[in-house]
Amino acid sequence: MPVHTAECPECAATLTLPAGTVLNELISCKDCGTELEVVALNPAQVDYAPEVEEDWGE
Ligand SMILES: [Zn+2]
Numbered sequence: 001m002p003v004h005t006a007e008c009p010e011c012a013a014t015l016t017l018p019a020g021t022v023l024n025e026l027i028s029c030k031d032c033g034t035e036l037e038v039v040a041l042n043p044a045q046v047d048y049a050p051e052v053e054e055d056w057g058e
Pocket residue numbers: 008009010011012013029030031032033034
């Protein structure tokens with residue numbers, strides 16, 4: 001499996017996603033500590049993880 005990398009939206013650090021990373025997995029940026037969620041693979045993309053559980057409807 002290829003190693004995925006994604007860019008932190010907070011500090012632009014390059015994050016290496018471990019092999020076996022799955023969609024919606026939560027990771028933390030090693031540089032700024034921001035909680036991130038894997039929102040896409042191939043290519044990998046991360047976005048801010050939801051901080052609080054809220055009902056957005058739907
Ligand atoms: Zn970061």
